[in-house]
Amino acid sequence: MNNSKRAVILAVDDAPEVLDIIKETLAADYDIKLATRGEIALKIA
């Protein structure tokens, strides 16, 4: 599979354990970007 074609998912949650779960579950299939605050999410998006 071509890496550059992988879908990108942005996950935003102030609870790091939620990001843990999302990362572990989805990282094999997607490029994941993680943000713990809304402002950071806006910068990424």
Added chain:
Amino acid sequence: MGIGSTFGFCLTFDISTEKAVEKIIHVDGGRVLIVDDNDASREIIAKQVVAHGFDVDVEVEVVMSGKQALACLAKGKLFDAIIMDWKMPELDGVETLREINALHLTNSPFVIMATAYDSHDLENELVVQNLTAANILTKPFSASSLWDALNSCLGTVQEIKQEVETLVTDKQISLEGVRVLLVEDNQFNQELALELLDMRGIIADLAENGREAVELVAKNNNYDIVLMDCEMPIMDGYTATQKIRAEWGSELPIIAMTANVMADDIERAKKSGMNDHIAKPINFEAMMATIAKWALNTHNVSSNIEKITESIKANPVTKQDSNIMTNAHIDVQAGLKMLTGNKDLYMRLLKRFKENFSDSIVQLTSFLEANNLEEATCLAHTIKGTSANIGTITLQTFAAKIEKYCHDEDIKQAQDVLPDIQLSLNHVLIEIDNFLNSENTTEDEPVIQQSKAVSPEEFNTLVQILRENLENYDSNSEAAFLDLSKAVFIEKDKLALDKLASSIEDYDFEQALIGLNICYPEQG
């Protein structure tokens, strides 16, 4: 590679408390006696019981008359439940029930009465004879209503066994010698509560209704605490409390036991002069915590927390207990299930919980003291969500309560929950330690990080990869950091590296980038 997309997603839900109750009354099996003079009816009931019991171990025995049933019981055969027809020749169902009670069996079975006649007539007949049946079914009944009736009986049997087991192992707080007045009209609840109180060395007196309670308090006013059912015949709990308060003041702690956990009912209990409440069906851990809170020390809540914490420290859980204890406060299976069995991730969540929440109740206490409802609500909410993730229902329930009280701006109520939640958290932290320790020793992986010799160019590449990942808020940042830290052979600045590591662990990539640039300034 095949064509097509696979989507996966992960949703976090709070576990409903209803579910928890349901789980408690999950039926593992039981012995059922069916008493009916009608051949067809007997066969149908037996089939229904067996058919529904496909995944549980239910033993069924059938007899044709009340006499046979009594003979069976008199021979010492044990049953958890009896399903009995009312209208039978010679000895009818109600008469048989009276005879069964007269046997004074030590393990007396629950009796479900069935009738093709008017169930109200049966009810009246039972009242007249001063008898109680666990349930009444009207024939013809559906398999599911039969099974519901059975579940509530057999389930309670399971519940008792389970609670007794948990409590035997759960002796952190000494409540020995505490004097309790139990006011409860339901015989089943009486027996259960008395047995459990006795196991903890608590001395309990029983009053069957409010009037008896008032009389007992008048006779020997030396109780440390009263556990008061609210709805009772003759005199209800509210009235009894008012009378006790009017006569002997407000010193004696009175705890409402009520199935109504609506705010109005709690309010009514408070108005009548009760100090606290326990919800029914009774969670015995909460019951013991409440007794500890009110009976050990009636005026200083925070010193109670200390006492409880000390007693836990004084009786550290031994290694052999770790499995039992794990089952008591953290439901590892539930936690793992939420993470589709990913044990590494679960361990990580446990570690994170320990790091982030050890002092959470202290924080919560100070937020509440400072009247900072916004922060308190937020923290309680976080504790609630996180407890759900790792599978600790009790902690989750207490946190939900505090969140609700904060939301209602009822600081006093919220503060009342603090001793309970602290106790629950203490249990959970001990179990996390035990669990993590046991996992570490069984796997025993060599965790010594071996520094890999790399050239300065390679090293710079690793730094650059991490930098790019951080700049992109990429979830691979952690892996990149691990690669880099393996390659660090000169201890540059341990403190700065640790800080960098913890920023990445907390997914604060911006802070991590600053830290990285301090350790390894960007070149060119």
